[in-house]
Amino acid sequence: MVQVVGSGSARTCAHVRSLAAGLVARGVRVTVCAPHATEPDYGFTDVGARFVPLADCTDPEAAVALRAVCGDADVVHAHGLRAGALAVPVLYGRRRRAPLVVTWHARTQAAGARARLMWLLERRVVRAARVVFGTTSDLVDRARRHGARDARLAPVSVPVPRAGSARPPRPGEGADGRREKTRAELGVTGRPLVFAIGRLAPRQGFGTLLTASRAWRGLEPPPLLAVAGEGPDRAALQRRVDDEELPVRLLGRRGDALELLAAADVAVLPARWEGRAVVAQEALRAGVPLVATAVGGLPELVGDAALLVPYGDAEALADAVAGLLADPARRRSLAAAGRAQAATWPSEDETVAQVLSVYDELTQGP
Structure with a gap:
């Protein structure tokens, strides 16, 4: 074959x-x-x-x-x-x-x-x-x-991550310890972490995501949006982050994306079109609440286990994320629903x- x-x-x-x-x-x-x-x-x-x-x-x-x-x-x-x-x-x-x-x-x-x-x-x-x-x-x-x-x-x-694709825990370091260490390395101790990953290109919706992040500056404590990935829009997005003083870090290409995702309070997928997006499946499997655009195959993939918003609607995206950050019970409910939804996939x-x-x-x- x-x-x-x-x-x-x-x-x-x-x-x-x-x-x-x-x-x-x-x-x-x-x-x-x-x-x-x-x-x-x-x-x-x-x-x-x-x-x-x-x-x-x-x-x-x-x-x-x-x-x-x-x-x-x-x-x-x-x-x-x-x-x-x-x-x-x-x-x-x-x-x-x-x-x-x-x-x-x-x-x-x-x-x-x-x-x-x-x-x-x-x-x-x-x-x-x-x-x-x-x-x-x-x-x-x-x-x-x-x-x-x-x-x-x-x-x-979506396959289970390859052996060696994520750092093994150090002696005495459990999942919670690794999560807190990852968050500390990103500078988000005591504040929420919102995570996104993808190619930094127009159809991935990161411009809309940066616009949404403006609304989070007034939250207490203000979350950090961490974006992993590279692409042709990197320089333009970084200029926006600097000029508008957005609570955003562009991390570039990362080999520890699964650890970053597991450390997040909310994952975001703002793309114009996705099929069975890897990040969506990994977020649900990991029990990380997901906010995604209602496009392509995402609605049938996630069912009721994620919050879906229209593509390009920065206000709806900002409101969905802010609402989850303010509601720990809702996050726990989505985490449980995500794991249950993931169990239905082949x-x-x-x-x-x-x-x-x-x-x-x-x-x-x-």
Whole structure:
């Protein structure tokens, strides 16, 4: 089985690593084709998969590398439209054509001529696939409108963090001790911590989040908003923090995101569109109250276990966070609801079993 990854998205790579591990454990030979930089972070070879580095999906060398790998593949599973667009011509140029499965992880936000090009790309990839998995119901519906032969809701779990991905507790240091130490390192002893993580880019909604943070300056004690991540908007967001004297720290790229999340009083996800967002799943699993935008797959993911606000509505976002900070009982209720909601999501084992059953359908047909 060949797994093709078109970008270094944390959500996609974590899913592919989990899938590869489960397939290898079941005796399936797995090759992961992904950008070179993903292997050190996700360790596909650590779980027994073969790793083939790919250049950018638009680079002819990527097609050459994938063509060599797909020669004896039983199934090619592309994760994302870019990966699908790379796989389609490679497979259709072969006399023996392995069936193509595509998981549509996220909807691309585009406008104008680029939106038209993306629409054509979606249509081409979706129609070429034998099965399309959409990570949200709206992506499944969109695939069907494009003419997908078989579109289904994707079985996608968020894996348990890799061993060693978080600092092990020191002797005598429990979860509470680690939490307080993390908070002290951020300078939030005796004040609330609001946490967000993501790429610092326009569609992630961090501009709206900074606007919302203005309202928190009058709270007593005022919370700190800590934002982990890098991206093209970093400099502009930092200027706003400095010029407006906002209670915000931009932390940059962090390897201890799970510890930061666990230390927070409230987690915030202000994005324009999300599918099964990793940070949302990790927040609910950790029992951290979540405020998120009511977009994409988030409402069906979190159910009643998070507070949902309209995208781009800074006032609603500010009010939701402030309300939770002022109501410890409500936070405890959401924490319990989050853990209960997380228990309803498919496990890694269930996800692998469902995907493997689809592979079996395609390779053991009539």
